[in-house]
Amino acid sequence: xxxxxxxxxxxxxxxxxxxxxxxxxxxxxxxxxxxxxxxxxxxxxxxxxxxxxxxxxxxxxxxxxxxxxxxxxxxxxxxxxxxxxxxxxxxxxxxxxxxxxxxxxxxxxxxxxxxxxxxxxxxxxxxxxxxxxxxxxxxxxxxxxxxxxxxxxxxxxxxxxxxxxxxxxxxxxxxxxxxxxxxxxxxxxxxxxxxxxxxxxxxxxxxxxxxxxxxxxxxxxxxxxxxxxxxxxxxxxxxxxxxxxxxxxxxxxxxxxxxxxxxxxxxxxxxxxxxxxxxxxxxxxxxxxxxxxxxxxxxxxxxxxxxxxxxxxxxxxxxxxxxxxxxxxxxxxxxxxxxxxxxxxxxxxxxxxxxxxxxxxxxxxxxxxxxxxx
Numbered sequence: 001x002x003x004x005x006x007x008x009x010x011x012x013x014x015x016x017x018x019x020x021x022x023x024x025x026x027x028x029x030x031x032x033x034x035x036x037x038x039x040x041x042x043x044x045x046x047x048x049x050x051x052x053x054x055x056x057x058x059x060x061x062x063x064x065x066x067x068x069x070x071x072x073x074x075x076x077x078x079x080x081x082x083x084x085x086x087x088x089x090x091x092x093x094x095x096x097x098x099x100x101x102x103x104x105x106x107x108x109x110x111x112x113x114x115x116x117x118x119x120x121x122x123x124x125x126x127x128x129x130x131x132x133x134x135x136x137x138x139x140x141x142x143x144x145x146x147x148x149x150x151x152x153x154x155x156x157x158x159x160x161x162x163x164x165x166x167x168x169x170x171x172x173x174x175x176x177x178x179x180x181x182x183x184x185x186x187x188x189x190x191x192x193x194x195x196x197x198x199x200x201x202x203x204x205x206x207x208x209x210x211x212x213x214x215x216x217x218x219x220x221x222x223x224x225x226x227x228x229x230x231x232x233x234x235x236x237x238x239x240x241x242x243x244x245x246x247x248x249x250x251x252x253x254x255x256x257x258x259x260x261x262x263x264x265x266x267x268x269x270x271x272x273x274x275x276x277x278x279x280x281x282x283x284x285x286x287x288x289x290x291x292x293x294x295x296x297x298x299x300x301x302x303x304x305x306x307x308x309x310x311x312x313x314x315x316x317x318x319x320x321x322x323x324x325x326x327x328x329x330x331x332x333x334x335x336x337x338x339x340x341x342x343x344x345x346x347x348x349x350x351x352x353x354x355x356x357x358x359x360x361x362x363x364x365x366x367x368x369x370x371x372x373x374x
Contacts, residue, residue: 006059011052018048038092042085046078095127102139106146174203174244176282181247189250196247203244231373232273234264234298234305241277242296245285253290256281259297264305265373268351273370276344277307280366283341284311288363300372304353307368315359324357344368 022044030037053074057067127133181196190196242258249256266273284294292312299306324341348355353370
């Protein structure tokens with residue numbers, strides 16, 4: 001065997017042994033620390049070179065002087081390589097930790113009641129390693145999708161609560177109308193029972209629709225589908241509302257009058273517009289008291305359908321007027337949940353209209369303006 005063959009054989013043998021031992025060590029080390037695995041990956045090739053060189057030097061293929069030079073160069077290079085492996089391991093470990101922190105935050109689902117919960121981070125350092133940067137970018141995209149999903153869930157939950165509040169509030173009016181009609185029939189207040197029976201029929205129909213909405217909410221996570229806008233005869237809506245408002249007005253000793261000027265049509269949801277007018281009329285009857293008067297009018301003017309409800313409640317303080325349509329607001333004459341006028345404002349706005357209230361000498365004047373249908 002020649003000298004060259006011997007050196008090649010020794011080098012191959014040392015490299016194979018170092019590779020096998022290094023593979024086993026790296027596989028074990030990666031379960032504990034990526035930095036340790038990178039350090040071992042840098043050390044074992046150096047160890048193979050050192051072992052091969054040691055065998056060859058011991059075989060005296062080079063002079064002692066040359067061997068000392070080789071050992072000096074190899075030792076210096078090995079130290080530098082170890083330092084470089086340590087630095088690289090620290091960099092990669094730090095960037096992996098960024099990815100780990102990002103993944104951990106995805107699992108920390110914040111409470112939906114916390115405003116701004118689940119929003120994506122800003123100003124956080126991203127890994128510079130291409131593969132880790134791609135993973136981090138995907139985590140950030142997932143975070144944004146989760147944030148949008150949580151925001152949508154929060155909005156749906158708030159909308160469901162608001163709908164439940166509006167419906168439960170609006171159930172009070174037809175129930176009061178039915179009770180007033182039955183009391184009136186029992187006490188003989190109505191010479192003609194048709195008025196009371198019409199009121200009961202209108203109230204029951206309206207309650208059935210609202211209970212249907214509640215049933216739909218209970219069967220599905222989705223909000224009830226809004227009906228397609230249709231042509232609404234506001235005079236017919238007014239007659240339906242007054243039908244079940246008259247028994248309550250008669251029981252409270254309130255005179256309820258109407259004024260309809262010609263045909264007035266708008267485009268929208270008839271049930272919701274009926275609830276708007278019912279809220280306004282019910283509030284007016286309740287706040288006017290015995291001996292009071294409520295005038296409900298519908299007229300088409302300047303391209304708008306104008307619905308007005310005038311009562312004799314005695315007026316409201318000027319400082320309360322700007323807050324009348326805020327959900328939950330209860331003024332000195334409220335006596336309710338503070339949801340009725342908030343519902344009125346929301347529905348009128350969704351129909352492209354405006355609602356206003358002003359205090360007169362004798363009471364209040366509420367006007368709803370809706371775009372008239374052609």
